[in-house]
Amino acid sequence: MTPLKPASAPRPSDSRSSMQEVAKRAGVAPSSVSRVLSGHPNVSEVLRNRVNDAVSAMGYEPDLLAQSLRRGATMTVGFVVANISNPLLSEIALGAETCLQAAGYSMLVTNSMSEPELDAEHIRLFARRRVDGLLLSISSENWQATIDAINKSALPVVLVDRELKVNQPVSAVLAEHGIGIADAVHHLASLGHQRIALVNGPADLRPARDRAATLRRVSRQLGITCIVRSGAFTAEHGERAVEFLLAQPDPPTAIVVGSNQILVGVLRALRHAARRIPEDISLVTCDEVPLAEFLVPPLATIERDHFEMGTIAAQLLLELLSGTKPRTKKVPTTYLPAGSVGPAPAST
Amino acid sequence: MTPLKPASAPRPSDSRSSMQEVAKRAGVAPSSVSRVLSGHPNVSEVLRNRVNDAVSAMGYEPDLLAQSLRRGATMTVGFVVANISNPLLSEIALGAETCLQAAGYSMLVTNSMSEPELDAEHIRLFARRRVDGLLLSISSENWQATIDAINKSALPVVLVDRELKVNQPVSAVLAEHGIGIADAVHHLASLGHQRIALVNGPADLRPARDRAATLRRVSRQLGITCIVRSGAFTAEHGERAVEFLLAQPDPPTAIVVGSNQILVGVLRALRHAARRIPEDISLVTCDEVPLAEFLVPPLATIERDHFEMGTIAAQLLLELLSGTKPRTKKVPTTYLPAGSVGPAPAST
DNA sequence: ATTCACTTTGGAAACGATACCAACATGAGA
DNA sequence: TCTCATGTTGGTATCGTTTCCAAAGTGAAT
Numbered sequence: 001m002t003p004l005k006p007a008s009a010p011r012p013s014d015s016r017s018s019m020q021e022v023a024k025r026a027g028v029a030p031s032s033v034s035r036v037l038s039g040h041p042n043v044s045e046v047l048r049n050r051v052n053d054a055v056s057a058m059g060y061e062p063d064l065l066a067q068s069l070r071r072g073a074t075m076t077v078g079f080v081v082a083n084i085s086n087p088l089l090s091e092i093a094l095g096a097e098t099c100l101q102a103a104g105y106s107m108l109v110t111n112s113m114s115e116p117e118l119d120a121e122h123i124r125l126f127a128r129r130r131v132d133g134l135l136l137s138i139s140s141e142n143w144q145a146t147i148d149a150i151n152k153s154a155l156p157v158v159l160v161d162r163e164l165k166v167n168q169p170v171s172a173v174l175a176e177h178g179i180g181i182a183d184a185v186h187h188l189a190s191l192g193h194q195r196i197a198l199v200n201g202p203a204d205l206r207p208a209r210d211r212a213a214t215l216r217r218v219s220r221q222l223g224i225t226c227i228v229r230s231g232a233f234t235a236e237h238g239e240r241a242v243e244f245l246l247a248q249p250d251p252p253t254a255i256v257v258g259s260n261q262i263l264v265g266v267l268r269a270l271r272h273a274a275r276r277i278p279e280d281i282s283l284v285t286c287d288e289v290p291l292a293e294f295l296v297p298p299l300a301t302i303e304r305d306h307f308e309m310g311t312i313a314a315q316l317l318l319e320l321l322s323g324t325k326p327r328t329k330k331v332p333t334t335y336l337p338a339g340s341v342g343p344a345p346a347s348t
Numbered sequence: 349m350t351p352l353k354p355a356s357a358p359r360p361s362d363s364r365s366s367m368q369e370v371a372k373r374a375g376v377a378p379s380s381v382s383r384v385l386s387g388h389p390n391v392s393e394v395l396r397n398r399v400n401d402a403v404s405a406m407g408y409e410p411d412l413l414a415q416s417l418r419r420g421a422t423m424t425v426g427f428v429v430a431n432i433s434n435p436l437l438s439e440i441a442l443g444a445e446t447c448l449q450a451a452g453y454s455m456l457v458t459n460s461m462s463e464p465e466l467d468a469e470h471i472r473l474f475a476r477r478r479v480d481g482l483l484l485s486i487s488s489e490n491w492q493a494t495i496d497a498i499n500k501s502a503l504p505v506v507l508v509d510r511e512l513k514v515n516q517p518v519s520a521v522l523a524e525h526g527i528g529i530a531d532a533v534h535h536l537a538s539l540g541h542q543r544i545a546l547v548n549g550p551a552d553l554r555p556a557r558d559r560a561a562t563l564r565r566v567s568r569q570l571g572i573t574c575i576v577r578s579g580a581f582t583a584e585h586g587e588r589a590v591e592f593l594l595a596q597p598d599p600p601t602a603i604v605v606g607s608n609q610i611l612v613g614v615l616r617a618l619r620h621a622a623r624r625i626p627e628d629i630s631l632v633t634c635d636e637v638p639l640a641e642f643l644v645p646p647l648a649t650i651e652r653d654h655f656e657m658g659t660i661a662a663q664l665l666l667e668l669l670s671g672t673k674p675r676t677k678k679v680p681t682t683y684l685p686a687g688s689v690g691p692a693p694a695s696t
Numbered sequence: 697a698t699t700c701a702c703t704t705t706g707g708a709a710a711c712g713a714t715a716c717c718a719a720c721a722t723g724a725g726a
Numbered sequence: 727t728c729t730c731a732t733g734t735t736g737g738t739a740t741c742g743t744t745t746c747c748a749a750a751g752t753g754a755a756t
């Protein structure tokens with residue numbers, strides 16, 4: 001039997017060369033090579049050249065793994081996200097990664113598929129990988145295992161549109177959902193709408209809470225009725241919610257939709273019920289959808305700058321990594337009226 | 349002056365405990381702790397218990413960084429992508445990450461913003477980080493620095509809808525764009541269309557090449573005219589291309605659009621030129637867009653399963669990592685007719 | 697009782713870099 | 727000429743694991 005695995009050196013005949021070899025070739029000590037490469041001030045011209053020549057001759061590139069172990073910093077951050085295929089989150093990821101990249105950091109991404117226990121697991125995994133910090137857009141704000149994992153990790157954390165009771169103070173970038181919702185509700189009320197529904201996301205997440213709270217407050221101020229249906233970020237939830245709403249004795253004349261996944265279900269249910277927009281019912285959605293301008297009618301939208309939220313999240317994390325105190329930054333939302341909002345139908 | 353930085357131990361009073369400390373607490377050698385934790389067969393019951401007790405008492409979790417350095421495997425793969433906010437790519441990323449996660453791998457993501465030099469740079473960076481493999485959806489197939497970086501890295505590579513002349517054979521997951529294009533062209537031809545335009549992506553990428561080649565071949569077979577406008581994956585390109593096409597003496601009666609970013613520009617230009625779909629011009633787009641079913645008219649689409657492409661890419665990489673020979677897997681595309689395709693207008 | 701195979705454990709050398717410390721050289725000031 | 731501060735270099739311990747090797751213990755077979 002010939003042994004299938006030599007199983008001795010992990011990388012037997014690898015092309016990569018180590019600093020030792022560079023040192024030997026340059027005829028200097030490894031520590032000197034390190035000094036040259038890390039830009040230490042007290043290095044003579046001649047040594048620097050000798051080392052640099054050897055480095056370029058061998059095509060040497062330092063091993064970031066060993067560097068991380070020794071320096072105690074991996075120059076890596078973890079992004080814990082429900083689902084990177086959500087355009088909202090992928091734009092945030094783009095903004096964050098671009099900013100982190102510029103600062104020399106790499107970004108690990110993991111999908112929790114809206115399962116809170118996976119959030120916690122991934123946070124622990126990232127901690128074991130010794131990431132320098134975390135960007136969190138977790139799936140539930142009330143999951144104890146997640147909070148425990150964050151506390152135990154003792155890592156710098158930036159929350160992305162989330163609020164969390166953890167021991168350490170953490171930074172956060174928060175969208176001011178209330179602004180856009182309030183503007184939308186005022187607009188709807190001015191058009192005679194008396195019953196407004198919010199087909200909302202999960203109640204244990206800040207965006208949904210913020211939107212619901214604002215809708216309730218503004219509705220009370222304006223003396224109109226509102227109804228909130230919380231649920232998952234899925235088309236199914238949107239569909240069920242609309243079926244429920246339309247079955248009410250006094251169905252709402254306007255619907256605000258809490259996410260683009262939910263929107264798909266809402267539109268399907270409205271189409272199935274043959275409701276015309278905006279003649280029968282007005283529609284406002286949260287977060288831009290790609291072709292909203294080409295829908296008939298165009299979709300009124302409560303927007304925010306996702307890319308910028310990602311950038312800010314990264315900046316806040318870089319701040320924390322440089323030792324600054326945690327802080328919270330807010331990003332506005334903007335209500336953009338469009339053809340999907342019209343006068344309330346004459347009451348029956 | 350009090351020194352601001354003690355600058356000695358990287359993590360002065362860290363909560364994390366090392367294997368040494370576990371060993372000491374359990375009263376055994378570090379190597380024994382390692383054996384227990386890595387499930388080595390020859391470990392006595394009593395030793396195993398002593399170690400496990402100490403481990404759980406201290407809440408010890410092994411340091412993956414040190415593990416990686418010693419074992420020579422980081423259990424990390426890098427995904428090089430033009431722009432993670434592109435829904436196509438973010439769905440691939442989701443599929444890939446889900447699959448890799450299940451196999452114990454983490455995924456680093458980096459955005460090249462369609463700049464080939466950044467592709468090369470990021471590949472080198474990932475190599476220095478000692479990732480175990482690469483998933484590549486690079487921005488140009490002809491960029492020498494990228495090819496050099498791949499060759500030098502000597503890493504297992506899976507190309508995602510790309511073809512590349514590298515030294516080592518690499519695996520690839522490729523979409524069969526031709527199937528969908530051919531079906532669409534046949535459909536259009538059967539409706540009387542004689543001049544079909546393809547507003548294409550960059551000519552140095554496989555999807556665009558594949559689509560253009562098929563369009564030309566099928567057009568020749570059917571005896572109809574085709575025109576291809578290559579360009580970047582941007583709305584601007586789509587807008588310019590349509591302006592150009594409509595300014596032709598004999599403008600096309602049908603347009604196939606090569607990506608969802610380009611689509612936005614195409615739709616804008618058609619709206620601006622007041623062309624009705626499908627009465628004046630028929631439209632087919634590649635790759636699903638979220639609300640295509642609610643556009644008026646609904647958009648004919650050439651689809652493929654992005655999530656599955658990501659999954660397959662990850663599986664191919666896992667295969668390579670287990671030592672299997674590289675291979676290529678193909679994913680079909682499907683033409684879905686819809687209201688945006690209609691009979692060719694009566695020729696002028 | 698001796699040998700041998702086998703299991704179980706500890707010790708120490710790696711993985712590839714960094715940073716401390718000491719040693720040596722250099723030049724200025726006394 | 728002798729200090730002393732400063733600049734430059736090499737040697738070595740260290741980051742936290744794994745794994746090889748050897749030593750010790752066990753039991754069976756001779």
